[in-house]
Amino acid sequence: MNRHALITEKKGAGPEKSDQKAPPSPAPSPSAPITTLDSGLARIYTHLHPLLVLSLFFFRFQATVEDPVTTLTNGLAPLGILQIIYVVLCLPATGSSTPSSAAKPTPKPSRGKKTQAGKGDGGVAGRTVPAMLSHLLTTLLATPLLTIILILFGAPVTSKLWETLLCAAHMSALAIMPLVYVHGVDEGRWWEVASLMSPVDEVFGAAIGTMVGAWAGAVPIPLDWDREWQKWPVTIVTGAYMGWAVGKLLGGTLLRGKRIDLG
Amino acid sequence: MDDGVQTEYTGIAAEFAKARAERDKEEAKGLRDSSVNAKAFNKQKEIEFSASHALLIAFFCLLLFLQLLGVYLFASGFLLTRLVLDHKSKCDVPPVPLDQSTSLSTSEHGCWHPKTFDRAVIILIDALRYDFTVPYLSSDPHHYHNTLKILHEISVQQPNNAFLLPFIADPPTTTLQRLKALTTGTLPTFIDAGSNFAGTAIDEDNLIAQLLNASKTVVHLGDDTWHSLFPGYFDANLTKPYDSFNVWDLHTVDNGVSKHIFPLLDPKNSSKWDVIIGHYLGVDHAGHRYGPDHPAMTAKLEQMDDVFRRLIATVDDDTLLVILGDHGMDSKGDHGGESDDEVEAALWMYSKKGIFGRSDPSFVEPPRTAKERPVAQIDLVPTLALLLGLPIPFNNLGKPIEEAFIGSSGKNYENVARVHRLAAAQIHRYMNEYKQVRGLDSGAFGGADSMWDKATSTWATLGSLKSVVSKPWTDIAKEFGEYQRQTLQTCRDLWARFDLISMLHGVEILLASLIALIVYGCAIDGDTTELSPLLVARGFIGTAAGAAVGSALAFSVSTLPAIHTTVYCTAVGGLIGIGSAYWYARRRLTVPLPKSLWSWTAVTLTLLLSIGFASNSYTIWEDQTLLVFVATFGILMLASSIGQQSLTNRALGCYHSVLFIILTRAASFSRLCREEQMPHCRSSYYASASSSTSAVWTLLIPFALSFLLPSIVKSYYDTTQSYQGSAVLWIGSAFRIGLVLTAMFWSLDAADDNDWLDMNKDTLKTIKTFVAQTVLAIAFAAGHSLFGYASPFLNIRTNSSDDSNPTDEAIASDSGSSAISIQGYNNVHGTRYFILLTIWGLGIILLQKPLGGGVIGILVWQILCLLEIIAANPSLRSTAVGPIVLALLGSYHFFKTGHAATFSSIQWDTAFIPLKTVRYPWSPIVIVLNSLGAQILCAIAVPLTQLWKVPPRKQGLMGSVTRAMTQHFLFYAVIGLATTLWAGHLRRHLMLYRVFMPRFLMATVVGAVVQVVGIFVGIGGLRWTFLSVGEVFGWT
Known part of the structure; x- marks a missing residue:
């Protein structure tokens, strides 16, 4: 029924005739990839960061296998702090609707953002608050969403709910939090992200990498190797971390500026 | 309810009307009265269409034929064969x-x-598992425990009169194979497994023939499988065979055997016979119908216990009494495979002569489990022969x-x-x-x-040894026993020897056919149907030439078996013919590499699935893999829908993508775990893990289905105002009545199972089958005639210009004041063809268990979602996404309708939904519709990916449908080739018979069935759709 309610527009008619464009839909003007801050520290830390995060994860891998719930819970805070440090040091904050950006009035997102970010003004301290807010927003909104997606992909419903929830929390801290930090509530950019049309940069690349990695993380689960680490959700989290690092690296370098073409 | 609904047609309509106003006006008139010229043109177009349609079907048939030749070659080398010697001892x-x-x-x-004995009474209890016969000492016994006590009791109390041993069957554990082994003493080979439906006479030397040779009178009572194996061997007057395949009938056979066996045992009748073979089926049927852990099994075993006690009391002193199981049953009561529960039967021998003994006093107590001191089932043959x-x-x-x-x-x-x-x-x-x-x-x-x-x-x-005491009898027994053991092992290996040349040739043919399909489905530029005449001509000429050359070679130079040479050359000839046609049309070919992310995803996921079949784990967990794959497509389609510029498309696409994903996950709650998935899996398809009846609550599902499904279909028709004409009659009435009757059927069935009704069972059964036959008649007879004769679902209205409903299709306006509008214009092809899906859907829903019917309902809804997603994402239409998602969906719902790639998961009992007895060819067809219902439905849905919501006069529709169908076939062909390769490659793998061979056989059967259905129902059904649409709108 809500299907009907949703339809307010005349529909384009199949391949040939989609001549009608919805007025409120965001303009398809190509947005540019995110550029990391132009400071020496940013350039170094952006490459150091994945190493730190991965070593933190693999340092606790054994414990994760033995007791996923406790270890993943304990791991959330360090991951959050590292991610906050990363976005504060390396990424340009979103220009709108966060308290800090009210202090430094920014014109429109994306394009204008980049130049401002390039200058690197705002200060580390000023960017910490939006970073923390992003983290909070992500944990509250993206974690439940990712949990639902994990369940839709076949995660158990009646058991291991905490494991699934924590898996989603780690994934959202890795993938979504930097996106929130750089895009804020910019509807257009989020539309691009959700439809996978955003230009690839290290933030979007890392997000895609996390998802693909988590997907691939499911591959070893059915194998009859009888290893402890095959249990839910260890492989998914591991895949997400590794996919995140690879995606971030490729997104920031080789694939930068490319677009996923679903059309 | 849909006055506010706007769909794509208005856009077309505007253009249509503007650009070709004059012609449209004529056409609109033509609906009522068309000129002679147009008629002649249309007639010619119609003939052209019919011809190209027939050629297309011919070409698809040729491709299927070539693949079947490849499968035949591979299977003849892979499925083990044993040379039968007809020597007689x-x-x-x-x-x-x-x-x-x-x-x-x-x-x-x-x-x-x-x-030792002159006479014997051999009682075969079908599926008498060993653990049914020994005491169960731990706490919480199952329904089958500690019920059948007599065998153990007598063995312990009178060890010289009786012994009880585990009796291990060689797989396949189907009754026919077991009877062969139990009478000939040889190993079954796999290829025989398929002949269970129609057994063939044994021409090897066997016990029954030897009994006959020795002028003994053999009487048979019970399961009539014996008569197909030993026609004319039994005493004609005393023998009483009973139909064996009606697994829903627990008592007729057993009561019949008991009724006739005890009078024969009476001393005054003892001269009439020498050997009685009684074959009881009740335990097996109770297992198939209810599973072992069910009160019905307790009742059955109690009955058997009583029968045995009476037998022991009545059998005379010189007669040997043998009670044995031919195989066991798995935790759901099915059998056929080689799991422990399926092969572990029981053997009990009894005689009042007191001649049995044990080599060790501790052996008096029968083994606690079937793992201790087992004997092989073939051991019975020399034992009985020498005793008699x-x-x-x-x-x-x-x-x-x-x-x-x-x-x-x-x-x-x-x-x-x-x-x-x-x-x-x-x-x-x-x-x-x-x-x-x-x-x-x-x-x-x-x-x-x-x-x-x-x-x-x-x-x-021995001869040189004088003393009796020192003679090495134990050594001799051991050494001859060891010779037997080693020979048996060698024979197992020998008959597991594969004919590699056959297998290789089969794989070559399959690979080449796959390439032919790939080229046809992915590499041809433009309308593929234009190439049909060329492909058909060259393909058939090549096949014929190949057959001629092959048979010539077979009888002259070839060292290979004649049939092998002929088949191989025929296939090679056909493929060369098709290849030459491709070469002739090479300018129209492109490199079939994936071009978009969509194609890449489709290809990657198909290949990943295929590669996974090399591992037993991924084969075992295929259902979960498919869930992830389908969900992946769902997420990608959601992302693509979000990216649509048009708000309508975006909203429609998102809504249906989300619904699609949720429905996928909802269906996943229906599970049937195969044995290897334990303990990480919980079945929900049946009432419990050791049952094969549905839970009572599932009865709600068919009722909900009859309430919801027609309305869901209607709502999709409504979006283009296509709920018109005979669609109302079919979907609103017939389809719904059929679903209500299905619900009634399952209620009656549950009433029968649980004895809710105080009613004669026979009458109840008659009513049940009548209801089921009515549903099938509605679906296939009434449905198909409606599909054949219905006009497109259109409604023509003359609107005044101030009509309050602006959504109507304005096709032609005579003046400013009124317009002729056609409702349903925008989805003419789709809605017309979709009727076919509801016809088959109804039939398939009836033939599933209630939960399976619900799953098929979900599948129909998902197909509708997919069609809407494709309509909302214009770029999806021309990609392989539609056909591949349908193939994934079909495979996924195969598992969700309570099936798995194992023999024991075949739901034989569904053959008795519309029939009381086994009837050919209907029973096997019913089994196929039950087992492969999901894949069949998806194959029928493939043309819809190209027809749903396209303008009626769109060019080259036939070509794009052909392409989609080929891509759908390709999925199954790739899976088929992969499972073939893996089964061949892993032919020495421990899991070959449990995992790889069943999956290979399943892929082969699925591939063939999907192609037959796709060609004759899918492509065939297009004929009526296109003809009826062409009649109204003219041909392009």
Whole structure:
């Protein structure tokens, strides 16, 4: 029924005739990839960061296998702090609707953002608050969403709910939090992200990498190797971390500026 | 309700009307009265269409035929074959010279060995699992425990009169194969498994033939499978066969056997027979119908217990009583495979003579589990033969059972050694014959042959030994026993020997056919149907030429079997013909590489699935893999929908993508775990893990379905105002009535199961089958005639210009004041063709268990979602996403309708939904519709990916449907080739028979069925759609 309610527009008619464009839909003007801050520290830390995060994860891998719930819970805070440090040091904050950006009035997102970010003004301290807010927003909104997606992909419903929830929390801290930090509530950019049309940069690349990695993380689960680490959700989290690092690296370098073409 | 709904047609309409106003006006008039010219043009177009349609079907059939040739070649090398020797053992020709003392080579005293019994009563309890017969000592026993006590009781109380042992079957554990093994003593080979539906006579030497030779009267009671194996062998007057396949009937066979067996055991009738074979089916049927852990099983085993007690009381002193199971049953009561529960049957022998013994006093207590002291089922053959004084059947590979020959003292090793020697000698004679016929060198049996030499030399020393005490009888028995063991092992390996040349040729043909399909489905530029005449002509000429050359070669130079050469050359000829047609049209070919992310995803996921079949884990967990794959497509389609510029498309696409994903996950709650998935999986398809009945609550599902499904379909028709004309009649009435009747059927069935109704069972059954047949008549008879004759679902209205409903299709306006509008214009093809899906959907829903019916309902809804997603994402239409998602969905819902890639998951009992007895060809068709219902439905849905919401006069529709159908076939062909390759490659793998071979067979059957359905129902159904649409709108 809500299907009907949703339809307010005349529909384009199949391949040939989609001549009608919805007025409120965001303009398809190509947005540019995110550029990391132009400071020496940013350039170094952006490459150091994945190493730190991965070593933190693999340092606790054994414990994760033995007791996923406790270890993943304990791991959330360090991951959050590292991610906050990363976005504060390396990424340009979103220009709108966060308290800090009210202090430094920014014109429109994306394009204008980049130049401002390039200058690197705002200060580390000023960017910490939006970073923390992003983290909070992500944990509250993206974690439940990712949990639902994990369940839709076949995660158990009646058991291991905490494991699934924590898996989603780690994934959202890795993938979504930097996106929130750089895009804020910019509807257009989020539309691009959700439809996978955003230009690839290290933030979007890392997000895609996390998802693909988590997907691939499911591959070893059915194998009859009888290893402890095959249990839910260890492989998914591991895949997400590794996919995140690879995606971030490729997104920031080789694939930068490319677009996923679903059309 | 849909006045506010706007769909794509208005856009087309505007353009249509503007650009071709004049012609449209004519057309609109033409609906009522068309000119002669247009009629002639349309007639010609119609004939052209019919011709190209027929050619298309011919080409698809050719491709299917070529693939089947490949499968045949592979299977003939892969499915094990054993050369059947028709030699017969003769009473006066013992395999070794007999001792003076025992040389009684006459049937008077026993042929090769002094006989112990003249008469025997052999009671076969189908699916008598070993653990049914021994006490269960732990807490919480199941329904089948501690019920059948008599066998264990007597064995312990009277060890000299009886013994009970685990009786291990060689897979496949189907009754027909078991009966062959139990009478011939040889190993079954796999290819026989398929003949369970129609058994064929045994032409090998066997116990029954030997009994007949010895002029014994054999009486058979019960399961009529025996009569297809041994036609004319049994005493015509006393024998009472019963239909064996009606698994829903627990009592007719058993009561019949009991009714006739006890009068025969009466002393005054004892001269009428020598051997009685009674075959009880109730335990097996209780297992199939309810699963072992069900009160019905307790009742059945109690009944058997009572029968055995009466048998023991009535059988006379000189008669041997044997009670045995031919196989076990798995935790759901099914069998056919090689899991422990399926192969572990029980054997019990009883005689009042007191001649049985144990070599160790502790053996008096029967083994606690079937893992201790088991005997093989083929061991029964030499044992019975020697006990009854018959020659051991020529092909026997079993060894005598120690307990039956060791004497009541448990020390008569001389007798044991003698019977072992006889059995081993017969095996030796058989192996020599086999080697000669097969032209094998003696090296093939190296180990066994040296054991034979050793044993015979030990035997030769006997003559020189004077003292009786020191004679090495135990050694002799052991050595001959070891010879038997080694030979059996060698035979297992030998008959597991694959014909690599056949397999390789089969794979070559399959690979080449796959390439032909890939080129046809992905590499041709433009309308593929234009190439049909060329492809068909060259393909058929090539096939014919290949067949001619092949048969010529077969009878001249080829060293391969004639049929092999002919088949291979035919296939090669056909493929060369098609290849030359491609070469001729090479300018129209492109490189079939994926071009977009969509194609890449489709190709990658298909390949990933195929690669996964190389691992038993991914084969076992295929259902979960498919869930992830389908969900992946769902997420990608959601992302793509979000990216749509048009708000309508975006909203429609998102809504249906989300619904699609949720429905996928909802269906996943219906699960049937295969044994290997335990303990990480919980079945929900049946009432419990050890049951094969549906839970009572699932009865709600068919009722909900009859309420919801027609309305859901209607709502999709409504979006284009296509709920018109005969669609209302069909979907609103007939389809719904059919679903209500289905719900009634399952209610009656549950009432029958749980004895809710105080009603004669026969009457109830008659009503049930009548209801089911009515549903099938509605679906296939009424549905197809409606599909054949219906006009497109359109409604023509003349609107005044101030019509309040602006959504109507304004096709032609005569003046400013009124317009002719056609409702349903925008989805003419789609809605017209979709009727076919509801027809088959209704039939398939009836033939599933209630939960499975619900899953099929979800599948129909998902197909509708997918069609809307494709309509909302214009770029999706031309990609392989639609056909591949449908293939994934079909495979996924195969598992969700309570099936798995195992033999035991075949729901044989569904054959009795519309029929009371087995009838050919209907019963196998019902089984196929039940097993492959999901794939069949998805194959029928493939043309819809190109037809749903496209303008009626769109160019080249037939070509794009053909392409989509080919891509759909490609998915199954790739899976088929992959499973073939893996099964061939892993032919020595431990899991071959449990995992890889069933998956290979399943892929082959699914591929063939999907192609047959896709060609004849899918492509075939287009004929009526296009003709009826063409009649209204004219041809393009």
